[in-house]
Amino acid sequence: MIRKRDLVLIENYFREYYFKNTDRIISSIKDFESREFAYIDFDGVMRRHISLKEDEFKSWLMENVPRDFYHSAAYYLFPSKNMEAKSWEGADLVFDIDLDHIRNYQTKTVVVCIDRDKIKILEEEGECNGDKREIMLLEEKGFEIAKRELLMLIEILVRDFDIKEEDINIYFSGGRGYHVHVLKEEYQKLDSYARMEIKDYLTYDGIDIRNIKDVDARPFSSFANALLKLDDDLREVFTEKEIEIMRKKLEENKEKLLMFLRKNKVLASKSNLFITKYLGVQIDGVVTVDVSRLIRVPYSLHGKTGLVKKKINYEELDQFNPLSDAVREDEKKVRLKILYCPEIYWYDGEYGPYRKEEAVVPFSLAVYLVMRGLGHGIREH
Amino acid sequence: MYISEEIRWAAKYPFDSRSKELLELIAYDVSEYTEDDLRFLLDKAYERASKALDHKYRIIWDNDYQEVVTFYLALLIIRGVEEDYIYRVFSDTEARRAYDLLREEEDKNILSIANNLGFKVEVEKDGRFRLSYIEFIKVSRELSAIHWKLYNFKVEAGRVYLNKRNLARLCSQRIKEVIYEMIKNIPSVPEFILSYSNRLRKDKEKMLRKIERYDFSDMGEELFPPCIKWLMDRIGGGLSHPGRFTLVTFLHRIGYNTEDIINVFRRVPDFNERLTRYQVEHILGMKGSRIEYSVPSCKKIKSYGFCFPDENCRYIRHPLQYLIKLKKRERHD
Numbered sequence A: 001m002i003r004k005r006d007l008v009l010i011e012n013y014f015r016e017y018y019f020k021n022t023d024r025i026i027s028s029i030k031d032f033e034s035r036e037f038a039y040i041d042f043d044g045v046m047r048r049h050i051s052l053k054e055d056e057f058k059s060w061l062m063e064n065v066p067r068d069f070y071h072s073a074a075y076y077l078f079p080s081k082n083m084e085a086k087s088w089e090g091a092d093l094v095f096d097i098d099l100d101h102i103r104n105y106q107t108k109t110v111v112v113c114i115d116r117d118k119i120k121i122l123e124e125e126g127e128c129n130g131d132k133r134e135i136m137l138l139e140e141k142g143f144e145i146a147k148r149e150l151l152m153l154i155e156i157l158v159r160d161f162d163i164k165e166e167d168i169n170i171y172f173s174g175g176r177g178y179h180v181h182v183l184k185e186e187y188q189k190l191d192s193y194a195r196m197e198i199k200d201y202l203t204y205d206g207i208d209i210r211n212i213k214d215v216d217a218r219p220f221s222s223f224a225n226a227l228l229k230l231d232d233d234l235r236e237v238f239t240e241k242e243i244e245i246m247r248k249k250l251e252e253n254k255e256k257l258l259m260f261l262r263k264n265k266v267l268a269s270k271s272n273l274f275i276t277k278y279l280g281v282q283i284d285g286v287v288t289v290d291v292s293r294l295i296r297v298p299y300s301l302h303g304k305t306g307l308v309k310k311k312i313n314y315e316e317l318d319q320f321n322p323l324s325d326a327v328r329e330d331e332k333k334v335r336l337k338i339l340y341c342p343e344i345y346w347y348d349g350e351y352g353p354y355r356k357e358e359a360v361v362p363f364s365l366a367v368y369l370v371m372r373g374l375g376h377g378i379r380e381h
Numbered sequence B: 001m002y003i004s005e006e007i008r009w010a011a012k013y014p015f016d017s018r019s020k021e022l023l024e025l026i027a028y029d030v031s032e033y034t035e036d037d038l039r040f041l042l043d044k045a046y047e048r049a050s051k052a053l054d055h056k057y058r059i060i061w062d063n064d065y066q067e068v069v070t071f072y073l074a075l076l077i078i079r080g081v082e083e084d085y086i087y088r089v090f091s092d093t094e095a096r097r098a099y100d101l102l103r104e105e106e107d108k109n110i111l112s113i114a115n116n117l118g119f120k121v122e123v124e125k126d127g128r129f130r131l132s133y134i135e136f137i138k139v140s141r142e143l144s145a146i147h148w149k150l151y152n153f154k155v156e157a158g159r160v161y162l163n164k165r166n167l168a169r170l171c172s173q174r175i176k177e178v179i180y181e182m183i184k185n186i187p188s189v190p191e192f193i194l195s196y197s198n199r200l201r202k203d204k205e206k207m208l209r210k211i212e213r214y215d216f217s218d219m220g221e222e223l224f225p226p227c228i229k230w231l232m233d234r235i236g237g238g239l240s241h242p243g244r245f246t247l248v249t250f251l252h253r254i255g256y257n258t259e260d261i262i263n264v265f266r267r268v269p270d271f272n273e274r275l276t277r278y279q280v281e282h283i284l285g286m287k288g289s290r291i292e293y294s295v296p297s298c299k300k301i302k303s304y305g306f307c308f309p310d311e312n313c314r315y316i317r318h319p320l321q322y323l324i325k326l327k328k329r330e331r332h333d
């Protein structure tokens, strides 16, 4: 449904961005020439197993403008050969926090009805004779929820794993979350199994509280904390009475509580459920475990949002709002026919709500709306 | 340190680098053990090797010197059997023996063993030990997956906190590998030792036959029920969780051990041993936590979508019944 003319304009906008940001991308990727690159072009075709030389990078980018651009977390001897022949030499340790994988977030959506070339928004129970489609919307609230997970992740990396803050590279993913790249030498050689242990340490996957060996083990001490603070989520899993009993044990000491749970099958399995569901960091584990994973290129543009995968300093994290801070620096504005856009803070101010009207918006917002089928007819402002 | 203490040490931990040095000082040339007055040591070594294959060992003895020498002679006898499985069982038993001794050991001694095994361990004031969590992950993978998950332990500033027993267990894992390597690295075995090896091989014939039975070459995969065959055919393309679960529990039930099951998955082109081991142990390891997983019923398998019944599937409710049925038929034929 995306019109060719709009796509061409977006492609040009991307090309121009890449022309100006080539060096920034090169300097953000450690060991650039031992990475595999991959991209989705503006016809939606995925191309893989590409290796690039730094000095040819700009001309390559101008010729093959990526709509979505990825590099391998891995370092290879032969990045462009097929998987078996690449010769794996190591990989960054990466973590992906994405709203798709966050349980307590309900994505904001709008349902539209596409009937031949007419599009309308379906309120509650509207009739639709054509193709009904649910469209995901970005909102600040979602980013804040993702940020909570991100902060938990960083805390564990620093405190438990002793990874220095300067080795932790935090990025806004360009889409609906955050990426963390740990570039430390010592982690590069870890195989999938070791990464799985690290992932499980964060998510608490498969935990059985009865196997906890130390009351200071993180999942158990977080659980004790939740009990002490009377965390609201406790009631999602336990009855008042159960909470009361466990708190009594905990008041004696942590050991007592652990011993008690070891003997109580029902409460133990409820605790396991609570710990994985409410206390674990919600990362997309596959990304961490897979040692040949492709990950979005730092400072590339996200094809569905027009936003930059931008690096965030730890100190700025608190203030960081992707919808204003991850827009390219030389953003320009365009005129666009908008089917629907809720009120949203984007780049430099409030936009919308728009409903079947023409408006002047930042180009990235136009990309976002066009790629979702919520807008068309980009014109110079 | 007095020489008697050194020998005591070697008697307890003959695989330790310190002990190996000592042995060069005190041992006779191997051939001399055939002399009448030393031959009894060879018999003792034989006994040690044979018992070890039945998972038996001792932690109390009265002559340190003999305890050291019999270990080294037993290594030779084991090597002469030329059977990887035997090497492994022997290493495993000897590592268990070391574990029992280490558990009771003084802090400074267990530290010395740990360091010689390549672990960089520190002791805390409260008697707990600290080990780099990365190193921990690298060894713990060989142990029961559910008990040795990193999250079961306290981790702080890049270190895992362990008590003496935990550390002894990690050491014994490494010790097993060290002893196995010691056996493998023996280039050749003298003639007179080989006679002991052959005797041992005869003695353990039953045990060796048992492993042969689990050998894939005559496992008769062609007799497996259709659902399992279907899964076996698709290992290469990756199995869904219920698929892997069904296959692993099935193979386990008919007598495959963890290694055997991992070998089945070895056929996959991008086989990842550690990942597979982890997944298999995860499924089988549940036993330790008292949740025993059994092979899913036909009804379950049907709901998973890989039940493709053939004529032998009639009147059965469980894939294992399929095998039983075929076996019965065989007897009647």
Ligand code: SF4
Binding pocket: B225, B226, B227, B228, B297, B298, B299, B301, B302, B306, B307, B308, B309, B310, B313, B316, B317, B318, B319, B322
């Ligand atoms: S009937 Fe049972 S044994 Fe036969 S294919 Fe189906 S699940 Fe397997």
